[in-house]
Amino acid sequence: MSSKRGNFKKILIANRGEIALRVIRACREMGIQPVAVYSEVDRTALHVRRADEAYLIGPAAASESYLNIDRILDAAKRSGADAIHPGYGFLSENEKFAQACADAGVKFIGPSPQSMRQMGSKTAARQAMERARVPIVPGTANAVQSPEEATVIAAKVGYPVMLKAAAGGGGKGMRLVHAPGDLRSALEAAQSEALRAFGDSAVYIEKAIINPRHIEMQILADEHGHTLYLGERECSIQRRHQKVLEEAPSPLVDEDMRRRMGETAVRVAQASGYTNAGTIEFLVDGDKNFYFLEMNTRLQVEHPVTELVTGLDLVHWQIRIAQGETLSFEQKDVQLRGHAIECRIYAEDSENNFMPSPGLIQNLQEPAGPGVRVDSGVYEGWRVPIEYDPLLAKLIGFGSDRAQAIARLRRAIQEYFVGGIKTNLTLFRDILADPRFIAGDLNTSYLNGLQKTPPDISNVEPAAIAAALFVALEQRSSSSSGTQQEIQEAKNTTNWKSTARQEALQ
């Protein structure tokens, strides 16, 4: 089945935003022509502007465009693309899409539909992990049938326990139970919530891990039986189960723990015949025990931190593996160097309960300089649409150690400016200055305890002067007597331009 394929000439990217840009860049570096697809509201999006070809695939709603398998495969056919890169989100973990690509004779850059199916089902994944001797959170794989059964199981795994909806996700149908007396009512509540949310009341029991860390392991597997791990990423800083900041390596993980987690991750991947890039997520408790949580069968948002500390380009390797190449290095060649931290810059107002803030980007200044990488999907003058994920860009800081990476990010955030829409940039200023973060003392409820840095009001005077200067300039350019042409010019360009010109003439 995996006969040696030739090199791809053209890759269609079934995604949008910064990740589409990321893949376009890899294509260019490898001499491959990138093909974009876009919805009606994304005509002027950066990924469309930067691609060689672009195909409209439908209306704004993702279900009618970026999730529409037929329209995407039609674009692939029309463009003559050899392969499809799914990015993350949208169709990236959809086994039907991977199968449809195979049926259409287009290479899906990712694992086979079979391994996606196995990893997609919670119970199937749990059973496969047990067979592969992978540590999982103690508990049941099947739904509990009665409160009596629940009492027996809970006593066996030990309190506190977590009740979880079998069909669930996103915190629905979940209950934390500290003591036997609370079990019965919590079970009833979880079951009825699960029924309402998912149409299925099945609830299972796991040992509760209080304030765990969330640490994941990157793997690469070629189609010739080689699977390697590329080190971990610490992703404990989350808000509403959404990652906010990630770093590599984890401040917690030492050489020995890395090797054990890495070898476990390789076993997980091999148990499902996994190929291409993948990530195994673990929960880690206070005693540094790690438990398999789930596998993400795609490129992760936070892949750049691994790229920076390993020196490997993960998107290049995804493409090379899909082309049938063999991994050209061994486990001992994977050496971590330095430290990288990623901040996810979202269009949401961190000063106002993280309200989404789509709209026109009136002014944009992205940072640059040593150890700063910005993977951005936006530009000044572009309107961020309301229909999609609020991720604008990823700001990644790299340094020879963690302290330098933090210092570079703090400097970069000072340079960063997004005007016209609100962002969560100030959240990162708070995190990067927080003693707990600097000490590496992290867990998934870290953000709940984060203190807001009091606003620095030392620049009130220059701010007041600048505010008045802006007004003075506007008044002057609107009242200045000039020829009809000058007035027209002032209207067409900005006041600042015409004023600057006046200044220059003086």
Add this chain to the structure above:
Amino acid sequence: MLYEVTINGQTLPLELAQIGGRWQCRLGKDKMAVDVPLDVAFVGPDTISLIYKGKSFETRRESSSDGVRIWIDGESYPVEVSDPRSFRGRKKRSESEAGPRKLIAPMPGKVVRVLVGESSEVEAGQGIIVIEAMKMQNEIKSPKKGRIQKIAVQSGASVNAGDLLAVIE
């Protein structure tokens, strides 16, 4: 040019002058306040590079539905500038707790649910309308305890930032 600048809860008189192409300013109520020279460069849209008392500041202006902010070094200062000679600048928005209050869409999005009907009694902080934007649902809450006088949108409607959603009396 004399202005009143309201910043951080205080209102300061600020006089700007340009003499021979060079800017200077006098800030504050103090009779002893002196003119300070400014070095002003317009370096981009809504961006001024200001050198003041020997320090260099990159200042940016951001205008939005909730007013004007000046940004310096990642910190933002909400400001109001009024020209004492013009009536326009004298107007002050005042909205008291008493009387009907408008519920305004804080961002563009789609109305996915209307949680209460007209004439129903609501508590302060109670969810009135759910707007979805960027894959997230956001409850827009009542600013006060009272009665819903009017619901101005229907489920499924698209709204822009600043659109009227409901009136609470």
